[in-house]
Each structure stands twice: as C-alpha cells, then as structure tokens.
Amino acid sequence: VSQSRYSPWNAYRHWSVGVRYYEVQRLNEQQEFETILQTNDTTFTDDGTQNSRMKQYIYRVLAIGDHAISYSNVIKVKPMSTLYIPNAFTPNGNQLNEAFVPVGQYLYNYHLELYNQWGEKLYETEDCMQAWDGTYNGEKCPQGIYFYKFTARGADGKYYNRKGTIHLLK
Numbered sequence: 001v002s003q004s005r006y007s008p009w010n011a012y013r014h015w016s017v018g019v020r021y022y023e024v025q026r027l028n029e030q031q032e033f034e035t036i037l038q039t040n041d042t043t044f045t046d047d048g049t050q051n052s053r054m055k056q057y058i059y060r061v062l063a064i065g066d067h068a069i070s071y072s073n074v075i076k077v078k079p080m081s082t083l084y085i086p087n088a089f090t091p092n093g094n095q096l097n098e099a100f101v102p103v104g105q106y107l108y109n110y111h112l113e114l115y116n117q118w119g120e121k122l123y124e125t126e127d128c129m130q131a132w133d134g135t136y137n138g139e140k141c142p143q144g145i146y147f148y149k150f151t152a153r154g155a156d157g158k159y160y161n162r163k164g165t166i167h168l169l170k
Contacts, residue, residue: 008042008043009022009042009043009061009072010042011042012063012070014070015063015065015066015068017065017066018065019040019063019064019065020064020065020066021038021039021040021064022038022039022040022041022042022061022062022063022064023035023037023038023061023062023064024036024037024038024039024044024046024059024060024061025059025060025061025062026046026048026057026058026059027057027058027059029054033060036048046059054079054155055078055079055106055108055155056076056077056078056079056155057076057077057078057079058074058075058076058077059074059075059077060072060073060074060075078155078156079105079106079155079156080106080154080155080156081104081105081106081107081152081154081155081156081158081160082104082105082106083102083103083104083107083152083154083160083162084102084103084104085102085103085148085150085162085164086100086102086103086166087164087165087166087167088166088167088168088169089134089166089167089168089169090168090169090170091133091134091135091140091168091170092169092170098133099131099132099133099134100114100131100132100134100148100166100168101128101130101131101132102128102150102152102162104128104152104154104160106154106155106156107128107152107153107154107155107160108152108153108154108155109151109152109153110125110126110127110128110151110152111124111125111126111149111150111151111152112124112125112126112132112148112149112150113148113149113150114132114146114147114148114166115146115147115148115149116136116141116144116146116147117144117145117146117147119147122136122141122146123136128152134168141168142168143168143169143170144167144168145165145166145167145168146165146166146167146168147163147164147165147166148162148163148164148165148166149162149163150162150163
C-alpha cells in the first residue's frame, strides 16, 4: 500500500512570459529543502515517502521563470499510518511467507511479543523490520497457533493495540 501524497497547486500567473517549470521541494532530515520533482504540471505524487520514517513532510513549490523565481507557501503533511497483521505464515523453506511480521507504514513506538499456547514468551522486538522466523532458542517451533500482542503509534496520532493469534503452518 503506497502512502504517496497527491498535492495540487495553482498555476503562477503573474509573469507576462509565463512559467518555464515548477520545482517541488521537500524538507529533508537535515532540515534543508531538496528538489524532488521538476514539472510543467500542477500536481505530483511523492513516491519517496513510503519508506521514510518522517512524522511529517514539509513541501514548497518554486515557479521558475526566465528571470525570476517565486516561492509558494510551505505546506505540512502528516502521513496516515496503516497496519495489516497476517494470520498465518509458513516457515518451510520455500521462500514464500517464511516469517511473521505486522506490515505497516508510519508506525512508531513499535512493540511485538509472541507466545506459545502455554503463555511462554518466544519472541519480542521493537524493530518493525525484524520478523519472527518461527524459531525459539534456535529450534523450529511446531505447527500450531501462537498468540501475539502488538502496540504502536502512527505518525497521525492513531494508537494500535492488537492481540490475536497467528497460525504457524508447515
């Protein structure tokens, strides 16, 4: 699921010769504006945000003319968080669905715990890129149902507090 941003703006009309092109700029983590697009259109989709961990994105548009530049107002965009938690995985070596990991975007304060049917904690992580491979103490866990607890906060302020079961299939 892409979290790209669609952002229209009004064409600049105050130069008699018109605008040569527009530059869309985004504030980076070093707090500097960098150009992410040059276009003659007045819309864009920012595909560069989907793998970022920024809590908000700040943009501006430059209208570039033959002898002048006009800067737009700055706009701040808070991304919408998403979460999908699968209900099964198959760590059987076929390279398909090999590990369990909740999938989301723009999530912070991530915490995942996994338990067996007796309540023994098998796995814990605060790293959203770290998936459970179906092992405990270096041994493969048996096929069965496992319990998870998941918490996170989205960049949009949404809280995620989920509990459920995951099926480990062979």
